[in-house]
Amino acid sequence: xxxxxxxxxxxxxxxxxxxxxxxxxxxxxxxxxxxxxxxxxxxxxxxxxxxxxxxxxxxxxxxxxxxxxxxxxxxxxxxxxxxxxxxxxxxxxxxxxxxxxxxxxxxxxxxxxxxxxxxxxxxxxxxxxxxxxxxxxxxxxxxxxxxxxxxxxxxxxxxxxxxxxxxxxxxxxxxxxxxxxxxxxxxxxxxxxxxxxxxxxxxxxxxxxxxxxxxxxxxxxxxxxxxxxxxxxxxxxxxxxxxxxxxxxxxxxxxxxxxxxxxx
Numbered sequence: 405x406x407x408x409x410x411x412x413x414x415x416x417x418x419x420x421x422x423x424x425x426x427x428x429x430x431x432x433x434x435x436x437x438x439x440x441x442x443x444x445x446x447x448x449x450x451x452x453x454x455x456x457x458x459x460x461x462x463x464x465x466x467x468x469x470x471x472x473x474x475x476x477x478x479x480x481x482x483x484x485x486x487x488x489x490x491x492x493x494x495x496x497x498x499x500x501x502x503x504x505x506x507x508x509x510x511x512x513x514x515x516x517x518x519x520x521x522x523x524x525x526x527x528x529x530x531x532x533x534x535x536x537x538x539x540x541x542x543x544x545x546x547x548x549x550x551x552x553x554x555x556x557x558x559x560x561x562x563x564x565x566x567x568x569x570x571x572x573x574x575x576x577x578x579x580x581x582x583x584x585x586x587x588x589x590x591x592x593x594x595x596x597x598x599x600x601x602x603x604x605x606x607x608x609x610x611x612x613x614x615x616x617x618x619x620x621x622x623x624x625x626x627x628x629x630x631x632x633x634x635x636x637x638x639x640x641x642x643x644x645x646x647x648x649x650x651x652x653x654x655x656x657x658x659x660x661x662x663x664x665x666x667x668x
Contacts, residue, residue, distance in 0.1 A: 407564035407565070407569070408564075408566070408567060408568070408569045409482075409569070410561055410562055410569035410570050410571040411451050411452075411482065411569065411570050411571070412451065412452040412482045412483040412487070412488065412491075412570070412571055412572075412573075413449060413450060413451045413452060413491070413570040413571065413572040413573070414449055414450070414452060414488045414489075414491040414492040414495060414572065414573050414574075414575065415446070415447045415448065415449025415450075415492070415495070415572055415573075415574050415575070415617065416447055416448050416449055416492050416495065416496050416554070416574070416575050416576075416577050417429055417447050417557060417574060417575065417576050417577070417621050417625065418430040418447070418448065418496060418500065418502065418577055418578075418579055418585065419576065419577070419578055419579065419625070419631055419634065420578065420579040420597065420631065421630065421631045422597060422599065424599065425599035425602075426629060426630040426631070427599065427600065427625065427628060427629070427630050427631050427634060428597040428598060428599055428600075429447070429597070429598060429600055429603070429621075429622070429625055430447070430448065430500065430579075430585050430595065430596070430597055431445050431446065431447060431595070431596060431597075431598055431603060431618070432445070432446055432447070432448055432499065432587070432591075432592035432594060432595045433445050433446075433592060433593050433594035433595075434446055434591060434592055434593070435590070435591060435592065435593050436593070438591065439568060440568045443613060444613050444614050444615055444618070445603070445606075445607075445612045445613065445614040445618055446614060446615070446617075446618050447574070447617070447618060447621060448495055448496050448499040448500055449491075449492070449495050449499075449572070449574075450491070450495045450498075450499075450591075451491075451570065452482075452483045452487050452488060452490075452491040453491070455537050455538060455539075456483070456487040456488075456490040456491040456494060456538075457483055457484050457486075457487035457490075458537070458539065460537060460539035460540075461490050461537070461538050461539040461549075462486055462490075463539070464538075464539045464542045464543065464547075464548050464549055465486065465489070465490065465548065465549045465551050466506060466510065466548045466549065466550055466551065466552065467549075467550050467551040467552020467553065467554075468486070468489060468551045468552060468554075469486075470484065470485070470486045473485035473486040473488070473489060474486075476556045476641050476642075477556065477559075477573060482571070486551075488573045488575075489549075489551045489554055489575070490538075490549065490551070492554055492573075492575045492577070493549050493551060493554070494531060494538055496577070497524075497527070497528050497531065498528060498531050498532050498588065498589060499588055499589055499591070499592065499595075500585040500586060500587075500588060500595070501524070501525070501528055501583075501584075501585065501586045501588055502579065502580065502583050502584075502585055503515065503524045503527070503528075503580075503583070504549060504550045504551070504553050504554070504577065504580060505542065505547040505548060505549055505550050506547065506548055506550040507546065507547060507548070508546060508548070510550075512550065512580060512581070513547055514582070515580075515582050515583050516582040523545060527541045527542070527545070528588070532588075532589065553577055553578065553580065554575040554576070554577045555575060555576045555577070555635075555638040555639070555641055556573065556574075556575055556641050556642075556643060557574045557575055557576045557621075557624075557638065557643060557644055557645075558573075558574040558617070558620070558621070558624075558643050558644060558645050558646060558647075559571070559572070559573055559574070559643055559646055559647065560572050560574070560616060560617040560620075560646070560647030561647055572617065574617060574621060576634065576635070576638050578631060578635060585597070599626075600621075600622045600623075600624075600625035600626040601622075601626040603618075603622040604619060604622040604623050604626055607619045607622065616647055617647065620645050620647070621645075624644055624645055
């Protein structure tokens with residue numbers, strides 16, 4: 405049987421200088437009823453949709469150009485590279501209420517102002533309801549996505565035997581000053597900040613089930629002493645770790661191709 409073609413997706417390792425630890429990352433637990441990784445711990449994210457690749461939303465992006473995005477992520481898996489950054493920002497807003505945006509002069513959106521925070525919530529609710537396109541919502545506020553706050557971190561592909569597959573790009577993003585996260589939407593039953601080493605320990609002890617991207621991400625972050633160190637290590641924009649299938653494909657082996665001499 406020919407494997408299902410993986411769908412483009414983006415996830416975010418949202419990090420902050422924590423209160424209980426020098427570095428914390430935000431995690432969710434997916435609802436047990438979900439078909440894909442139900443009950444598993446993960447990072448916020450989801451599939452790239454068609455609006456994430458529109459010319460309109462690309463025109464509302466700051467911090468990284470389409471050309472620079474292509475240098476980091478070749479557009480060979482069904483979506484323009486910049487669409488992954490857009491999807492990452494959109495998914496974080498929908499799932500945590502955190503908006504990575506700036507005004508025309510590049511100043512971060514001042515969400516400490518209750519009136520501005522209410523406008524951000526209006527945008528989030530409209531996106532979650534599938535209303536107006538993201539670019540129209542941003543244009544009305546005269547805001548732009550501040551994608552320079554995201555750095556590409558890793559690539560994972562769901563194994564071929566799985567009936568639901570994603571080619572997922574993971575990004576690192578520090579929590580914007582003055583903003584806080586909330587558990588939003590219906591896909592997650594928990595949302596919390598955790599020291600990466602504690603999360604990885606929970607995985608190793610079997611109390612926090614998770615798929616490869618999450619445990620690898622926690623193990624990577626656990627190497628760093630604080631937020632400044634992990635951010636500095638990502639300045640080159642190059643991926644820091646890969647999933648097993650991505651490493652195999654990088655070696656020139658097509659894991660989705662039927663064995664020689666056999667059909668589907």
